[in-house]
Amino acid sequence: TRRTIVAMPGDGIGKVVLNETIRILNSAGFEADYEEGDIGWEFWCKEGNPLPKRTIELLKKHKIGLFGAITSKPKDDAANELAPALQNKGLVYSSPIVGLRQYFNLDICIRPCKTYKGNPLNFIRRGKGGAIEEPIVDVVIFRQNTEGLYGGVEWSNPDNIVYAALTSHPKFVKNFGSVPREDLSISTRIFTRTGTTRILMAAFGYAKKNGYKSVTLCEKPNVIRETSGMMFKLAQEIQKKKFPEIELWNTNIDAQMMWLTKNPENYGVIVAGNMFGDIVSDGFAGLIGGLGFACSAQMSDEGIAVFEPTHGSAPKYADYPVSIVNPIAMVESACMMLEYLEEKEVAARIRKAVAEVIEEGKVQTYDMMKMTGSADVLANGAASTQQMADVIIEKLKTK
Numbered sequence: 001t002r003r004t005i006v007a008m009p010g011d012g013i014g015k016v017v018l019n020e021t022i023r024i025l026n027s028a029g030f031e032a033d034y035e036e037g038d039i040g041w042e043f044w045c046k047e048g049n050p051l052p053k054r055t056i057e058l059l060k061k062h063k064i065g066l067f068g069a070i071t072s073k074p075k076d077d078a079a080n081e082l083a084p085a086l087q088n089k090g091l092v093y094s095s096p097i098v099g100l101r102q103y104f105n106l107d108i109c110i111r112p113c114k115t116y117k118g119n120p121l122n123f124i125r126r127g128k129g130g131a132i133e134e135p136i137v138d139v140v141i142f143r144q145n146t147e148g149l150y151g152g153v154e155w156s157n158p159d160n161i162v163y164a165a166l167t168s169h170p171k172f173v174k175n176f177g178s179v180p181r182e183d184l185s186i187s188t189r190i191f192t193r194t195g196t197t198r199i200l201m202a203a204f205g206y207a208k209k210n211g212y213k214s215v216t217l218c219e220k221p222n223v224i225r226e227t228s229g230m231m232f233k234l235a236q237e238i239q240k241k242k243f244p245e246i247e248l249w250n251t252n253i254d255a256q257m258m259w260l261t262k263n264p265e266n267y268g269v270i271v272a273g274n275m276f277g278d279i280v281s282d283g284f285a286g287l288i289g290g291l292g293f294a295c296s297a298q299m300s301d302e303g304i305a306v307f308e309p310t311h312g313s314a315p316k317y318a319d320y321p322v323s324i325v326n327p328i329a330m331v332e333s334a335c336m337m338l339e340y341l342e343e344k345e346v347a348a349r350i351r352k353a354v355a356e357v358i359e360e361g362k363v364q365t366y367d368m369m370k371m372t373g374s375a376d377v378l379a380n381g382a383a384s385t386q387q388m389a390d391v392i393i394e395k396l397k398t399k
């Protein structure tokens with residue numbers, strides 16, 4: 001059966017990376033139709049809604065989305081021209097990708113970070129006798145995507161009820177004394193048992209299915225007792241009752257950030273709440289080449305899944321006459337989609353083509369050449385986004 005994918009390019013470089021990725025999917029023989037879903041700053045300016053209802057309806061119907069990137073804040077006032085008018089109407093811009101996550105409860109976020117052989121951006125370290133080593137990173141991070149510090153429950157200068165609740169907490173009295181409410185800004189870190197259990201189950205289930213021997217919980221349970229502490233307790237229960245063959249490792253986010261630069265090869269599946277999951281996934285992404293390589297999937301309980309690179313819209317490059325950014329993060333995200341759809345053979349062929357292109361090293365985007373992004377990088381030998389996609393397509397023909 002032919003599938004329909006909701007293609008949501010968004011803003012800036014989101015458009016070009018998605019476009020080139022669809023070209024690669026077509027060349028690889030993945031049979032699908034694409035319906036374009038409007039999302040982003042552009043639609044806020046045009047119609048006062050960055051996530052139009054029609055896009056929600058498209059996703060409800062087709063269930064699978066490929067998303068480029070959006071601009072959360074415009075780069076200059078010119079782009080902002082319409083916004084004051086909209087704000088005068090009482091409309092406030094809020095990030096449509098966060099909106100999408102909340103609307104469909106895309107609470108499971110998966111971010112794999114795997115080393116490509118020959119990537120000049122790979123992390124290296126010194127081993128015994130000063131020898132240079134290039135450890136192979138093969139980590140999949142499971143990040144709770146809707147709760148915690150990103151749940152949006154926040155106050156500045158809190159009202160009576162909130163202030164009364166705070167000042168009745170013994171720790172508040174002890175640590176903050178009689179601080180006046182005007183002096184307070186508060187962001188809550190709310191974990192639910194349901195949300196926490198779901199991300200833990202997803203992580204353990206993935207580890208079991210894919211032959212990883214351990215799951216590492218990366219939180220801070222000895223300090224953040226109620227939230228991290230609950231997650232740790234639930235992790236222990238789930239491991240004991242449902243996944244006795246898989247080890248549970250418990251690390252603290254701060255120590256983990258150090259260890260990932262010392263021995264990243266020791267880690268397999270990592271699970272964390274929203275904020276720490278965000279941090280640890282960017283940390284590991286840095287070891288395998290950074291934003292040009294970091295892909296992700298987000299999924300709900302109800303079979304809605306959206307696949308996207310973790311980078312943003314990079315507005316400063318969006319207006320270049322020829323696009324220079326690396327499409328691989330988007331291509332890898334599409335491979336995650338293919339695997340989700342059980343199109344494993346197509347996914348494997350694309351991954352292999354990408355791996356060979358990287359290993360040969362003849363065609364590299366500016367980031368892979370350690371250049372600073374600018375319009376001249378092409379004159380200095382960097383490949384454009386389209387040239388990178390072209391060479392992947394050429395490679396696919398040999399697969």
Ligand code: NAI
Nearest residue numbers: 069070071072073291292310311312313314325326367373
């Ligand atoms: P960004 O990820 O757009 O870009 C940061 C820098 O990373 C770029 O200037 C570029 O040097 C590099 N980079 C990003 N993607 C690359 C690629 N594919 N190839 C090569 N280099 C790449 O982050 P920034 O500049 O902080 O944010 C720009 C806009 O994007 C903001 O409005 C931000 O809110 C939004 N954003 C959206 C996200 C999303 O849609 N999921 C995620 C992150 C940021």
Ligand code: MG
Nearest residue numbers: 278279282310
């Ligand atoms: Mg991030």
